[in-house]
Each structure stands twice: as C-alpha cells, then as structure tokens.
Amino acid sequence: MSKSIEAIDLDVYYGSFLAVEGVNVRIEPRTVTAFIGPSGCGKTTFLRTMNRMHEVLPNATVKGQLLLDAEDIYASGVDPVRVRSKVGMVFQRPNPFPTMSIRDNVLAGFKLNGIRMGRAQAEEITERSLKGANLWNEVKDRLDKPGSGLSGGQQQRLCIARTIAVQPEVILMDEPCSALDPISTLAVEDLIGDLKEHFTIVIVTHNMQQASRVSDKTAFFNIAGTGKPGKLIEFDYTDKIFSNPNEQSTEDYITGRFG
Template identity: 55%
Template sequence: MTTTVPRQAGETEPTRLSGLATRDLSAWFGAHKVLERVSLEMAAGQVTALIGPSGCGKSTYLRTLNRMHEMVRGAQLGGEVLLNGEDVYAHGRRPAEVRRRIGMVFQRPNPFPAMSIADNVASGLKLAGIKVGRDHREHLIEDSLRRAGLWNEVSNRLGTPGGALSGGQQQRLCIARSLAVEPEVLLMDEPCSALDPTSTRRVEETIAELRGRLTIVIVTHNMQQAQRISQSCAFFLASHDTPGRIVEAGPTEQLFSAPVDQRTADYVNGRFG
C-alpha cells in the first residue's frame, strides 16, 4: 500500500510511503544456499532492523531487496521481493529503476573523494539518469543535505571535496546522495560500524528524522542501536549446514523484552553471537 505525507518546510512535493515485503525468498551463490524461504513484512514509513550473528545472511538479504544480489557472478534467487505488492524481479522490470526506488547506504562511507560536496549529492541524479535544471539541482542538493542532517555543517563549503569531511559527515553525505533521487525505501548495511560514538549518534538522529518519510531497512550488530532506532526487528540465524533464515520477527520492543524463541532471547541478551 502507498500513502503520502506532506513534505517538511522547504520541500515541494508530497513524500510517497511504500511498504516492502519478501515471500519465500531463497538465495544462492553458485551451489551454496545462503538464505532459506525468508518471508518478512517491512512496514511503510518505519525502520526495520535485521539482527543476527555474522554469516547468517543479513547483508545478502538486504542486497536482494534492490537487486544488487544479482550483480554477483553465480548469484541466484527464488521467491519474491514486493514493493507495494509488485515484484521487483518481474519480467521487464529494469534493475536501475528498482535501485532508484530502493536506495542503498553501505557499511563504509563511499563518497567520491575529489568531487565537491554538492557534486557528490548530485551524482546520485546522474547515476540514476535523472536530468534536472540548474535551479532545481541546487534545490535538490540543499533539500537532500537538510534531510540527511548535514546542511548546517556544510552549507558554506559546498564546493570543497567530499573526502575532506569527517567519517560521520561522509556517511551522511552518502545518505544525502541516496535521497537526491527520491527513493521510496532506503537500505542501510551497518552504516555506523566504522564510525565513532558521536558520529554514530548523529547518523541515528538522521535515521530518526527520516522515519515516517521513508521506509528504512537496516542491518546492525549493535543491539542497543536496534532498540533505539527501529520499530520492528527480524532475527536471522544460520549454522554450518543450514542457510540463513528468520527465527523470529515482530515489534522491536517485544523481540527484546518478551521473545518467543529461546534462541532470540539468548542472542539479544548476549549469550551467543
């Protein structure tokens, strides 16, 4: 289901909220099966956290959601990924369009270091094949930087290299670059794992500000972070002879305070993983 909410001050168009879901999703790298029949609802306008030990398929699952999984040689997929009820893998659906609607922020900040801050944000438009006039381009740059919580820190130096920013600022610059193309969903693969506590807090504040205006799916190993920023949570688990699957999913508060499965309780309480 798609709904719209008014933009904040300075924004010109309503924001479209889109739900995301998978149905019996399985994934392989060659003959190695890494995900087993994963079904999950990711509610529109909310933050869904994916938690679980390393190697349980969380990041692979995240990459299936915007068709980045298929970019790996030998990768295969079964099941469905549904954006507002429509399969993003359906015949005739262009991967580039899927990745525009479902953006990605990676584990380590990856701005173009020699490119200016402004051009870094606008590069998202170029990569997506979106052409805009100069005035609209400037508006999109400011709007995206504001939504990423970075405008006040860089507004007087938009022409300086993006690589000169701190690690936390670079990560928010990458968020702004993703926001410039107006995605409906934003995927985040451990976006704070390479950051210091202060930068982590600022990125978390940015996520909180975006919630309700975007659907966000985040992989994190930080249990406190999952509790702070997400409204729903999915616990993944795998073993040496069993592919990754969801053990338990539901409201974050319930998953941490009253989990149904003992394995979930053990993991969120630090007894393994």
C-alpha cells in the same frame, strides 16, 4: 513515497549454494526495521535482495517473490536499475566519490543516470537533500570542497543525502554506523528517526542497543552451522523481541550467550 516490502518464500542462492532460505516477512511503510543476528546468517544477503544488489555477484539468484507494494521486483521484465532508483542503499563505510565536491556528490545519482538539470534545480535538490540529512548547516559554505574532506560521520550523512536526493521510497542501511565514533553514531541514529517520516528504512546492525533505539520492529536471523542457509527465526515489535522473544535462540543472542 514510502512503500511496503514483502518477501514470500524467498530463497537466495550463490550458484548452487543456498545462502538464505524461506524468508517470509512484511515490512510496513514509514517504519524502521532492524536485522540482527550472528555473522554469516544472511542479514546482509537478504538486505541486498531488496534492491537487487546481490546480482552484482556472479551466479547470484533468487527464488520466490519480493514485493515492493504489489510489484514483484523479480518479475520478468523488471529493470534492476529502476528498482535501485526506488530502493536506495547506504553502505557500511562512508563512500563519497573522492574527486567530487560535496555538491556533486549529492547530485551524483542524477549524473550517473544522464539526467540533466538547470542550475536552480540543482541548487534546490542539493539544499533539500543536505537539509534532509541534517548536514546543510555544516557544509553550506563549502559545497565546492571535496566530500572526502569531511569527517567520517559527515561523510556518512553526505552519502545519505546522495541517497535521498533521487527520492527513493525505501532506504537500506548496511551497518551504517560501524565505522563511526559514538557522537557521529548518535547523529546518524537521530537522522534515521527523522527519515522514517518519509521513507521505509531497513538497517542491518550488530549493535543491540542501536537496534533497540532506532527500530520499530526487529528481525532475528540465525544459521544452524557452517554450510547451512541463514533463516529468519523471529520477527516482531522491537520491544517484544528484546523483552519477551518467542524463541530461545533469540533471547540467547540478545543476551550475548552466543554470536
């Protein structure tokens, strides 16, 4: 299931504004990659190009290639909806559908795409997905209760269950723990370690300790100043980035000298 991701000379525009310039990076299957860097440097913008979510904004365009294995997801005729079924997204704040039950939240991706299934299949997918998100034992006796009634950490894991239910190949996470308490954060971090056995995971985080704990490789993005494009400065194994980076700006950011 898991796929590699490769950006080749990727530029991201909002109208005529060049937001991210010249990204070249290859992310291996079944790994966790952390994107770090100061606010406004293009981390989330680049993350959203990986499942064409940035196109939701008016006049957003991409130049270059972004390969999911060997397929350029920006090639002519590629359906963005199909891309998003392969590349799931978990957002900064938990966003379960408030009027839906826990069960219906898990199955929402199928319903939104008009996929019908029998009761037995729906129950199997619900249980498998909630187990995959380490949430099953906590909610198995209240699947018909609203998802919005769960704690913040449980809601985020419910959103992860909703993402993995449709069996994507890549999971993108945009600061998934920023709104969570330390205990819930640890639960999600532990879950990320489990999920990488089956999925390629890319996470944006401002938490340096989190990046060092959960990721195999780390990409440092930076920006030269207001109005300038964000750029990928350095990409390497996480241990190397945090102990002996090649670029002085990487070390300065990690040690808190700027950003």
